[in-house]
Amino acid sequence: MSIKTAVNLYIVSTMSDSGKTAIVSALLRVLSRRSLHVTPFKAQNMSLNSYPSIEGGEIALAQAMQAYVAGLMPSVHHNPILIKPMTSDRAEYIILGKPRAQLSFNEYLNDDAIRHLAINAVKSSIRRLKDEFDLVVGEGAGSAYEPNLASRDLANFRPAEWLDAGVFVVLDIDRGGSFIQGLGLIKSLPPGWRKLVKGFIINKFRGDEKLLSTAIKWLEKKTGKPVLGVLPYVDDLWLWPEDSMDLRPIGNGPLNIALIAYPYISNFNDVYPLILEDDVTVRIVRDPRELGDPHLIILPGSKNVVASLDWMRRTGMDKELARIRGSAVILGICGGFQAMGKLLSDPYGVEAGIPGDYRGLGFVDTNTIYGIDKVVSLSRAVGLRGELENVGIRGYEIHRGVPQYAGDEPLIMITERNGKTTKQLDGVLREKELIVGITLHDSLGDPNFRSFVLNMARELAGLPRRNSSASSSIELLLSQVDRLASIIEDKLDIDFMVNDN
Template structure:
């Protein structure tokens, strides 16, 4: 087996994208490869085949490698629920909430989980393709590091350093990062990759030659800026739209402080018949055909935020004028009479009044439901698939009118008597073309065109893998992966 680690000079330098591309590129060559991220901080998560949760980016990388996502691919996941604290998830399951100081003391335990997962993947795969987190030059986090060079040193693996030229300062990023590493860490950096370049490569060449002479590290290639690339974001909100149809359904999503799994809405963002808008803090909710209350890592705090923004009044007015409202996971919980958190799982213990739109209440419990499901929308029979990640248990008369029947016979979600309000715990609802079309039709779209989101994602993963062959030194890459060409 061999391990290769991709680290970045900054967040969003292209680490996730490059690991995804390399996983698909190696898979095409018949190499058994698995993605791995020792520690991830993200509110976009996926449910794994072994019944846990990992960062969404690692699930996409698993798809690129032709694998089902597994908790070993991201053994430590931090899900921020306040500005200073996170829920800590080890091997797919929460072990508690910790602030930065508490987590720092916990890192040796987290590191053991990381090493155990890496050992198992190394046993089962030829190559483990590792993604770092943030930047290895964050010297305040060097002690006890498990996400970047601390991990690379522990497993004795080579590192590629990627930097984004589109944001400017690429040479300073690369040279400065090396300068802040220790001598042993610098020796691990076996190559640079420059990402998102647009222009004439000949104009960049003198800079590349200077960089190699200055650092002694080879540039393995320059990846071009890839227009219309759509991969599920690790954490950042992607609001790019595709070319639009003449008539569109207006969909508005309030951006909550702890919005989670906003990748739910990527299929809508890519749909030519949808005008998707994210309402930022301080902005009123614009006129819409459909408002979607998204998932939240801190539902009671985010519900208070909705009220502070005046969005609750807009939602009530929207319903009075016949608009449709959909709540997903935390958004579903907000629709009811009450949300109680007696154990303080998401913040201070207590209860909050819900929006009172449907007759049910939610209680947060220690047991987190993590499952992948399939079923059908009861109103249309359209097939649906998705996954649940929530600690809340909702009960009440409104739930006697469910939205979905699951294949195990159980009922899920809610649809109001007048058909205006729907809610579900299922994430990924819009990925299935049939279900997405049915829900958009419910929201008022006419002449709905089905969009196969999974096929689009596969197309773009293949585009990324094509870039490896066209723009990087594949012989050196194979050598770093321990593969003879």
């Protein structure tokens, strides 16, 4: 690739879920292969799925994924503002990795102190990334331009302007109206931001590209902006998810696994390593009538465990889980583990929004105490019981809740957090009742833990025990991105994008 003067890139769209995250990931992979020192960047992300950064802060899972794709460790500067919804009208605002406030969106937009902090965080991250890397590949959020939010934009054109980036607009043709949306965006933008747009990328096309030639010429003539390529619809790609819109079933094997998709579900990428197991079927269960009689039930993480428990009681999911208790393996991960306990004590209201004590499902004899400080770490642990005794396990932690044991014994000892030695008892195992709890996210990405849980379910199902693939969740991720990178390298004019035209 011949580069005269490399320019930073900013990928935006006219809507959410158009494929921006996947395209940025693939571009990072392609450009890093071409000996460019590249980095991801998303100024502001709203997501319940998060990940620890190398500094010990919290960023969106999608930007952590993009960092690994670029050959980097995730940093708070890859995503300086993370918004994690707590209720329908309030969210936790995490700036440069640290929780700063719990506000409504209107309060966030109008609170001068928090806005000043957020703007400075975005600008300082941009300065740092520009200094340290050959090229920054940024990603916008949602719709790139909304007239009611434009003056307070911290996600799309304003950070692209600060980054001196060329902006490329992704048009999701699968959902229709993409050419009109592209024209509408260009016509709506203020002249200064309109100049930043260098072209369009048509995404998720099914069929013969020749059918689009007339429409492409129309859009280019109307806007004066080129179409850089048409990307096909890829429906079997498994990248780390941005939000619950990415929830989908896995596999078609005899091992029946039910993932309970309650409100505020978070970090459900925990189940993605099950893609490596050819004998599993993972179903997404949103209604107790859909539960059936699985061999394994997974209670995933939740940003608001109290609200998720309330939903389970309102819908009758708690009764269905109680019915099947003892006849299916039940695995609770982080918030799911907390939900299985007897009591959740939230004296500061940091989990539920309102201080109080809340009743869990009562499946295990543990209580959870929520503190002000949040544990955010890449962690290592060692098993204490059963087949996991003295077995090393890796994962990550993002939680305020700490387990208190009121009768059950811990499953593991967390021995390391962000490279520092620690000793924290965690998890639970009730072998006779087939119940497993653990706080470590991505524990199913660890082959030892994955084999342990799945073999419990296989024995129940009358299936042969087996050792899990040795591939890690990151190795699985890279293999998926490589597939998309090959497509993008073939279909997209990347040389045009990165050269200062």
